[in-house]
Amino acid sequence: xxxxxxxxxxxxxxxxxxxxxxxxxxxxxxxxxxxxxxxxxxxxxxxxxxxxxxxxxxxxxxxxxxxxxxxxxxxxxxxxxxxxxxxxxxxxxxxxxxxxxxxxxxxxxxxxxxxxxxxxxxxxxxxxxxxxxxxxxxxxxxxxxxxxxxxxxxxxxxxxxxxxxxxxxxxxxxxxxxxxxxxxxxxxxxxxxxxxxxxxxxxxxxxxxxxxxxxxxxxxxxxxxxxxxxxxxxxxxxxxxxxxxxxxxxxxxxxxxxxxxxxxxxxxxxxxxxxxxxxxxxxxxxxxxxxxxxxxxxxxxxxxxxxxxxxxxxxx
Numbered sequence: 001x002x003x004x005x006x007x008x009x010x011x012x013x014x015x016x017x018x019x020x021x022x023x024x025x026x027x028x029x030x031x032x033x034x035x036x037x038x039x040x041x042x043x044x045x046x047x048x049x050x051x052x053x054x055x056x057x058x059x060x061x062x063x064x065x066x067x068x069x070x071x072x073x074x075x076x077x078x079x080x081x082x083x084x085x086x087x088x089x090x091x092x093x094x095x096x097x098x099x100x101x102x103x104x105x106x107x108x109x110x111x112x113x114x115x116x117x118x119x120x121x122x123x124x125x126x127x128x129x130x131x132x133x134x135x136x137x138x139x140x141x142x143x144x145x146x147x148x149x150x151x152x153x154x155x156x157x158x159x160x161x162x163x164x165x166x167x168x169x170x171x172x173x174x175x176x177x178x179x180x181x182x183x184x185x186x187x188x189x190x191x192x193x194x195x196x197x198x199x200x201x202x203x204x205x206x207x208x209x210x211x212x213x214x215x216x217x218x219x220x221x222x223x224x225x226x227x228x229x230x231x232x233x234x235x236x237x238x239x240x241x242x243x244x245x246x247x248x249x250x251x252x253x254x255x256x257x258x259x260x261x262x263x264x265x266x267x268x269x270x271x272x273x274x275x276x277x278x279x280x281x282x283x284x285x286x287x288x289x290x291x292x293x294x295x296x297x298x299x300x301x302x303x304x305x306x307x308x309x310x311x312x313x314x315x316x
Contacts, residue, residue: 005186005304007102007187009114009187010022011104011105012191013267013271013274014105014203014270015203016194018192022103025297031098033065033100033103034102035066037105038082038106046218047215048210070085083113107274111277115282116184125167147166189282190287191287192289194290203260203263207256207263222239237262238259242259285303287299
């Protein structure tokens with residue numbers, strides 16, 4: 001299907017049906033999917049990250065996907081690496097005449113692609129690190145806020161991450177914009193809007209299913225492979241609370257209850273990020289997540305030829 005767009009993006013909160021829709025679209029358009037999920041990049045972390053790889057099989061055909069299962073657990077994959085790997089997959093697909101379908105709920109990754117965040121490696125700054133050494137997390141957070149608004153709270157979940165975030169922000173503040181610009185992409189951005197109570201019900205139902213599928217066993221297996229509890233807790237949500245249960249710090253009932261609450265809160269933060277994306281200049285065409293699949297697909301295919309929904313991106 002010919003389109004004036006460079007990219008089709010399907011985003012939405014957890015449990016909104018993004019993957020099913022994206023895979024069905026990719027199958028019908030004869031194209032491939034690029035994931036925008038910050039945890040699905042890790043191998044062996046399948047149930048907890050909700051990879052649902054069976055969703056990529058449509059009418060007996062495997063829909064090719066990219067940026068899933070590309071690094072080992074324990075490694076801390078970052079935004080720069082995502083941009084680099086995204087561009088490699090994107091350029092390969094465009095050279096083959098395909099319209100990439102981006103699917104995911106990691107707002108930072110999505111916005112980095114749509115708004116063309118700078119694509120460069122920031123070197124360590126020993127002098128700056130020496131000045132920051134010994135400061136509390138609260139002090140580091142205050143320093144980082146002098147450089148930018150903190151949209152991404154994970155920048156300040158530890159002192160080490162806060163120092164690195166300050167280092168990156170300081171580099172950008174004192175160096176001219178990179179001339180190796182992220183390409184300008186014309187993207188049609190589709191958001192799946194799901195009623196809050198329905199979303200909560202789906203999250204709870206899916207969590208029960210994942211526990212039955214072996215979520216606890218998956219975490220135990222990762223620990224047996226040599227990952228430390230701290231490394232798993234770093235990935236948050238399922239891996240944090242199930243690890244605490246495996247360590248004996250939470251009962252199974254406490255694990256489920258606290259994890260359920262944390263996922264509900266996470267979905268709310270996702271929607272807050274997406275609304276922020278709109279305020280920052282990314283138009284999102286919202287569709288009712290409960291519409292029949294074929295109707296959602298028909299509406300999206302119609303929009304692919306409608307320049308009124310063009311999402312201009314900013315390059316550097």
